[in-house]
Amino acid sequence: NSVFAHVVRAPEDPILGVTVAYNKDPSPAKLNLGVGAYRTEEGKPLVLNVVRKAEQLLVNDRSRVKEYLPIVGLADFNKLSAKLILGADSPPIQENRITTAQCLSGTGSLRVGGEFLAKHYHERTIYIPQPTWGNHTKVFTLAGLSVKSYRYYDPATRGLNFQGLLEDLRSAPAGAIVLLHACAHNPTGVDPTLEQWEQIRQLVRSRGLLPFFDSAYQGFASGSLDADAESVRRFAADGGECLIAQSYAKNMGLYGERVGALSIVCKTADVASKVESQLKLVIRPMYSNPPIHGASIVATILKDRDLFNEWTIELKAMADRIISMRHQLFESLRAKGTPGDWSHIIKQIGMFTFTGLNSEQVAFMTKEYHIYMTSDGRISMAGLSSRTVPHLTEAIHAAVT
Numbered sequence: 001n002s003v004f005a006h007v008v009r010a011p012e013d014p015i016l017g018v019t020v021a022y023n024k025d026p027s028p029a030k031l032n033l034g035v036g037a038y039r040t041e042e043g044k045p046l047v048l049n050v051v052r053k054a055e056q057l058l059v060n061d062r063s064r065v066k067e068y069l070p071i072v073g074l075a076d077f078n079k080l081s082a083k084l085i086l087g088a089d090s091p092p093i094q095e096n097r098i099t100t101a102q103c104l105s106g107t108g109s110l111r112v113g114g115e116f117l118a119k120h121y122h123e124r125t126i127y128i129p130q131p132t133w134g135n136h137t138k139v140f141t142l143a144g145l146s147v148k149s150y151r152y153y154d155p156a157t158r159g160l161n162f163q164g165l166l167e168d169l170r171s172a173p174a175g176a177i178v179l180l181h182a183c184a185h186n187p188t189g190v191d192p193t194l195e196q197w198e199q200i201r202q203l204v205r206s207r208g209l210l211p212f213f214d215s216a217y218q219g220f221a222s223g224s225l226d227a228d229a230e231s232v233r234r235f236a237a238d239g240g241e242c243l244i245a246q247s248y249a250k251n252m253g254l255y256g257e258r259v260g261a262l263s264i265v266c267k268t269a270d271v272a273s274k275v276e277s278q279l280k281l282v283i284r285p286m287y288s289n290p291p292i293h294g295a296s297i298v299a300t301i302l303k304d305r306d307l308f309n310e311w312t313i314e315l316k317a318m319a320d321r322i323i324s325m326r327h328q329l330f331e332s333l334r335a336k337g338t339p340g341d342w343s344h345i346i347k348q349i350g351m352f353t354f355t356g357l358n359s360e361q362v363a364f365m366t367k368e369y370h371i372y373m374t375s376d377g378r379i380s381m382a383g384l385s386s387r388t389v390p391h392l393t394e395a396i397h398a399a400v401t
């Protein structure tokens with residue numbers, strides 16, 4: 001018999017498995033509010049016009065070849081990505097004390113960063129928010145770090161547990177790594193205010209904690225690339241060191257192209273170049289070098305003023321549609337007289353609403369109304385449209401009454 005006969009069947013992923021269940025459901029009324037992937041008002045995935053234009057330019061450019069990229073990826077993509085998150089006038093960029101490696105989207109950037117830290121950083125504990133993106137714990141544990149959590153969400157107010165956050169970071173061991181969502185916290189949609197970010201920055205620096213930013217939604221939260229990067233920029237501008245993982249999956253709609261970047265801001269250019277040399281030793285045995293197509297699309301758009309401006313317009317349109325879905329759902333629940341305070345739907349930002357519905361209510365909504373969402377009560381607002389808001393309202397109303 002098979003040498004793998006002992007292998008047990010693994011459970012589906014809590015997020016990506018929702019799509020598997022959705023695809024199996026024959027109901028025409030089914031609604032996928034699980035995976036954080038943008039859908040249009042017609043409920044279809046979106047390839048940005050500016051992406052299609054960039055791809056056309058690439059196809060027409062007969063000088064382009066399919067050679068291996070360097071281990072750290074496409075050089076101009078790396079420079080442009082650092083500029084996008086930090087701003088062109090950022091001190092680490094001006095002083096050349098940042099190293100950026102193109103990685104396999106946000107997940108790959110987090111993993112490579114985690115593996116680098118496990119090998120080269122003295123403190124192996126990383127504090128991640130409670131709750132956070134479901135994959136964070138697995139990514140950092142498998143990278144060789146010890147994962148702990150810091151209080152982040154307050155179920156009572158459905159807002160930030162700021163005092164709990166400060167207390168937990170104050171009691172973290174000096175030098176501990178702290179994972180921070182740059183904007184549009186997943187799954188809660190709750191972000192610190194700028195004043196609270198400043199307090200977090202002062203605490204992190206005074207305790208010598210090492211910030212690791214996860215920026216998967218730049219431009220998606222507020223519609224502004226600069227506003228959504230402000231938290232990262234304040235840390236990067238204070239002379240301290242930090243890591244930054246970037247994803248182009250959502251804000252450029254490049255989900256399946258797996259385009260992202262890991263940047264490490266260092267004290268000096270010399271340290272940055274040594275760090276880069278060690279990043280190459282992490283990447284080479286992992287996947288050797290990254291894919292060329294998606295990064296070429298991003299570089300084509302970021303380096304051309306007109307394409308960049310067109311991208312910002314399409315990006316804001318996606319962010320605005322999500323905000324409109326928030327207001328439509330909130331108004332619909334209010335009109336229906338659904339019991340409870342639903343104002344968090346319009347206070348939260350980014351792709352997700354953390355509804356507060358429990359796993360039994362979620363299971364009921366899936367079974368009776370064919371609503372697919374993660375069991376923690378998170379719904380991807382991008383999966384909603386004006387046409388489907390009434391159906392979701394019916395389901396929530398039935399689940400809470």
Ligand SMILES: Cc1ncc(COP(=O)(O)O)c(CN[C@@H](CCC(=O)O)C(=O)O)c1O
Pocket residue numbers: 015016034035036037104105106107108133135181186214216247248249255260
């Ligand atoms: C905070 C955060 N970091 C990183 C990632 C990884 O994105 P990449 O595709 O690797 O760039 C996601 C995607 N989370 C979404 C998408 C589905 C998933 O991968 O779980 C989500 O939570 O639905 C995320 O929400």
